[in-house]
Amino acid sequence: MGSSRAERRRRSEQRILAAARTLFAERGFERTTIRAVAASAGVDPALVMQYFGSKQRLFERAVRASAAPEADQGPDDVVENFLESLRVKLGGLPPVSQATLRSMLTHPDAAAAARSALTDQIDRLAAALPGDDAALRAALATALMLGVTLGHQMLDLPPLADAPPDEIARLLRPAVQALLTDPPPPPDRAPA
Amino acid sequence: MGSSRAERRRRSEQRILAAARTLFAERGFERTTIRAVAASAGVDPALVMQYFGSKQRLFERAVRASAAPEADQGPDDVVENFLESLRVKLGGLPPVSQATLRSMLTHPDAAAAARSALTDQIDRLAAALPGDDAALRAALATALMLGVTLGHQMLDLPPLADAPPDEIARLLRPAVQALLTDPPPPPDRAPA
DNA sequence: CCGTTCACTCAACGCTTGTTGACTGAAATC
């Protein structure tokens, strides 16, 4: 077993990051203490500071995406890609994503991270859509995905929390289809 | 001007509650301090404690809905009611709702309050829907509403934040229609 | 084998927080 100085260091750093991700995902930024992270990683709180500088920077590192921007190119059309992506998320989010979602409403950095991730998905989606309001439609679809994921994974909304991902995707398919690929709806009924 | 003891007390309590709602809505539970609430209400921190007992109970009181369960009965059908309700929310949420949403992912009580409010809406919606999976469809529509509201009001998702509520409702109509009132979609394509 | 480096710990700091008890002065009661 390698116990060189460099390896020990790398392993400790990794254990701290894993512990931080788990705790940030479960409790959010504010309720997670450096002391708790250190305890969960089996090290001294001071070591966390020495490695990451501050709680802030620990969070940034813990939340930094693993740079695997989910290769979404399937042979299927946009709708099926979208539904598949949703199914995956409903199957279980990685701690990194959970941590971002958990704190996005109360911590500025998490909000920025969430905004960036969601904007990325909106842009990717919009690129595959026709029409002038492609961007807005993509944003709405992404918001739908966000709401369903939150209701299913973090809020445990009764009928949603227990529903199997496949059934959710099935019920959602016509709506997603209508939102993404159907011809633009007529303007609002509000004659001047 | 009435300055009886009872009236002064009532007014102070109300000022504290209003300040608390605003701050809870802006910063969430953890980042809001009793001291900040007191300062914003122009009173001593100790008074807040004397009136509400604890930060916890202040939050519960501040978040307690005003018991106006939004009379949703219009002459229109379910879809238009839903879209109208969404439009209203996009026009601006009351501080009480904002405070609940803001902390629902990081504070257990806020999570419970949000779950309760969302479940209420799901039930009301499901009651107006036909079919076996009415509850699940209602939950999905509510999740959609939640996601769009969050993206629009709290996360400022670029294309969504600036879009007028009417246009959002317009683009969403076909999708909502498909989700709520169209015949049930066929089972997933996954032939054994 | 000796000196340096560095992962890691220990004990403490300064600060903010929620919370409390003693106090003050004006309104209420008689």
Next chain:
DNA sequence: GATTTCAGTCAACAAGCGTTGAGTGAACGG
């Protein structure tokens, strides 16, 4: 008008937090 009541303040406490600097011992390089 004396006494009680109560809205509101003041000063302080205990606890927990992020953070720091000095110290220790084993791995490293010569």
